[in-house]
Amino acid sequence: MLWSSGRADVVVCIAPLAITPAGTCPVGVVAITTAVVVSGTAEGAVFLRALGERGHEPLWAKVSGSARVELHDGGDVDSWTVAIDHGAVSVSHGGGAGDCTIRADRELFDRLCRGDENAMAAMLRGALVCTGDVELLYALQRIFPGPARTSDPPNASGGR
Numbered sequence: 001m002l003w004s005s006g007r008a009d010v011v012v013c014i015a016p017l018a019i020t021p022a023g024t025c026p027v028g029v030v031a032i033t034t035a036v037v038v039s040g041t042a043e044g045a046v047f048l049r050a051l052g053e054r055g056h057e058p059l060w061a062k063v064s065g066s067a068r069v070e071l072h073d074g075g076d077v078d079s080w081t082v083a084i085d086h087g088a089v090s091v092s093h094g095g096g097a098g099d100c101t102i103r104a105d106r107e108l109f110d111r112l113c114r115g116d117e118n119a120m121a122a123m124l125r126g127a128l129v130c131t132g133d134v135e136l137l138y139a140l141q142r143i144f145p146g147p148a149r150t151s152d153p154p155n156a157s158g159g160r
Contacts, residue, residue, distance in 0.1 A: 044071055044106060045093075047113035048080050051143070052091030059142050061087040067136045068098035073106040084139065100132035102140070115145035 048069070051057070069080040081095030104112070108127055111117040119141040122128035130137040 043113045044109040045078070045080075048082070048091050048093075051082065051089060055089060056087050057084075057089050057143060058087060060084050060089065060139055063087070063136070063139045065100070065133055065136050066098035067140060068095065068101045069109070070101060070103045071106040071109050072103065078106065082140070084136070098132070098136075100130055100134065100136040102137055103129040103131075112144050115147050119144065 063084050064086055066081055066083040069082060071078040071080070079094055081092045081098055083090045083092075083098075104122070104127065108117060108122060112119055112122070119128060119137060123130055123137065
């Protein structure tokens with residue numbers, strides 16, 4: 001069971017018991033406190049690292065260029081460079097300028113990586129900014145997961 005206090009620490013309760021409504025571990029349960037932040041804010045970084053480890057993306061067989069991804073979190077900016085050469089992919093943390101620059105709030109990018117958001121829709125409403133070669137943003141959108149599918153599709157009359 002995992003519980004975050006809302007600060008930069010994480011409390012892990014080791015037991016098959018639920019955490020009490022007060023947010024504390026039940027009496028007699030071991031609690032471990034660490035300085036590691038466990039939250040959704042790392043999803044974009046995990047996605048980008050996994051993309052780099054893949055080394056090749058078949059959907060990008062006709063794509064070449066580099067994109068600088070800037071993830072904004074308050075006053076902090078986390079920069080990544082995604083280089084594509086006909087499907088061969090390399091990702092580096094930091095890096096320089098790219099053929100396009102994609103700027104987004106870190107939480108928005110996390111939602112893109114989960115399939116909860118669409119990059120094109122975010123760009124149209126101004127939540128995501130892309131400068132330079134916008135075609136690279138279109139290519140990146142192709143590998144983001146799609147929205148979750150419902151197990152009960154609507155019937156032909158439009159109802160459920």
